[in-house]
Amino acid sequence: MSELRIDQAPEKPHGTGELPRRTRLHPAWIVAVVGFVALLGAAGFRSVPGVLMDPLHDEFGWSHATIGAAVSLNMVLYGAISPFAAALMERFGIRVVVSCALVLVAAGSGLTVFMTQSWQLMATWGLMVGVGVGSMSMPFVATITGRWFVKQRGLVTGVLTAAGSTGQLVFLPLIAWLAHNHGWRTPALLVSAAALAVVPLVLLFIRDYPSDIGHTAYGAGPGDDSGLRTSHPGGMTRALVVLGRIVRKPVFWLLAGTFAICGATTNGLVQTHFVSAAHDHGMPATTAAGLLSVVGIFDIAGTIASGWFTDRMDSRYLLITYYALRGLSLFVLPILLKPEVQPPMWAFIIFYGLDWIATVPPTVALCREHFGADGPVAFGWVFASHQVGAALAAFGAGMIRDAQGSYNLAWFIAGGLCAVAAVLSASIRRRRADVAIA
Known part of the structure; x- marks a missing residue:
């Protein structure tokens, strides 16, 4: 392939639908921006269950455990479909x-x-949305960064990860307001329209490989094949073949274990049950949803910063730090929940937001380091464990709430699990050059 200037795309005939002929940006950045919007749009619906748990309970009489079971199915499928x-x-x-x-x-x-019955909640929130969001979850991030970026890979991973996680939180105040003033069906329809609106952007601007438009990956040097189209077995076969290789590596189980705890202590517990838990202490649901949206705002800064650090530091040490600090914050959360938002709660929200999904860039980097070309699919399996942990926490916390009338035990269990994740992260060894999976 001939070398091309970074600010000039190859000439294409009119009407081919290719990217613009000349642009100052490397096309990798266009793909990243559209990927960010797509992840943001898909993530919107995943913020709905946490806000609508009480409205659904009030209208249909479904228990917290029943609603949590639908969320759990969503999370399991979200992870299981990813690889x-x-x-x-x-x-x-x-x-x-x-x-x-x-x-x-x-x-x-x-x-x-x-819907009028709980099985319909399972079919829509659980099955359909679980498969849909799982098909464009964190492995989507790993695929884009792996194909389109060599330089700034960690930073872009952080930005795209922030879209997926922050999208689940920043819509919360709007969803809570709409549900309070217009009923829970209005935000459900709004999110449906938002997801459809992103489809044309994906079709127009995303390409599969840089080589499809005559480019190399951003920052690729001579001989780097990151942006070249590759040939692999079929989708199902490819995922299972990679799984068969990576399960023989202890590092896979360490990464899967830490990421399962990550899912349990973020999406499964905090995202799903924080609004309900705060409401138990007299805080209005709209106020609690607003706090989670602030978590989402600070998550952007935290995840992007984590990507920047991942480009420069040992990913294992980052994971140890993130999990240890997250565990400490969860231990103190029960004493911070009050009818009104006081300064200590703001401190928790800001700190937890910075740490919310900061674990993703170093985990992606470790998958790429240890599994080579199998990295994106391997991360899909690691991410599946994330969602299994989230599902168990979503259902388990609901059961704890139904049985004890309080979420306190759930917060303490989550804090202890984070300490376990820090230990697992410390057990990951540096990869030797001769053990990477090609």
Whole structure:
């Protein structure tokens, strides 16, 4: 392939739908921006269950455990489909998989307005949306950064991760306000429309590989094949073949264990149950949702900073720090929940936001370091464990609340699990050059 200037795309005939002929930006940044918007749109619906738990309980009489079970199914599928989605992106392309996923999210969100029984909640929130968001979850981030970036990989991973996690939080005040003033069906329809609106952007601007438009990956040097189209077995086969290789590596189980705890202590517990827990202490649901949105705002800074640190520091030490500090914050949370938001609660919200999903960039980097070309699919399996942990926490915390009338035990268990994750992170060894999976 001939060398091309970074600010000039190859000439294409009119009407081919390719990226603009000349731009000052490397096309990798255009792909990253559209990926950010797509992740933000898909994440919106995943913020709904935490805010609507009490409205659904009031309207249908469903228990917290029943609603938590639907959220758990969503989270399990969100994780379980991820490695297969990463492999399908290699087989059918990013645009096809992500567009279909957004349509499925929109359908699942829209159909909730017709539900009258709990099994329909499982089918829409649980099954349809779980498969949809799982098809464009964190392995989507790993795929984009692995193909399109060599330089600034960690930073871009942090930015895209922030879109997926922050999108679940920043919509909370709007969703809570709409649910309070117009009923819970209005935000469900709004999120459905938002997911559909992102589809044209994906089809127009995302390409599968830099080589498809005559470019190399951003920052790629001579002989670097990061942006070249590769050939792999079919999606299902590819995911299972990679799984068969990585399960023989102890580092996989260490990463899977830490990430399961990450999911349990963020999406599963805090995102799903914080609003309900705060409401138990007399705090209005709209205020609690606003606090979670602030977590999302600070998560942007924290995750991007984590990506920057990942480019420069040992990822293992970052994970040890993140999990240890998260555990300490969860231990003190029960004494901070009060009817009014006081300064200590603001301190928790800011700190927890910075740490919310900062674990993703170093975990992606460790997957790439230890599993080589299998890194994106391997991270899909690691991410599956994240969602299993989230699902167990979403359901388990609901059971604790139903049995004890309080979430306190759930917060303490989560804090202890974070200490375990810090120990597991410290057990990860440096990769030797001869043990990477090619």
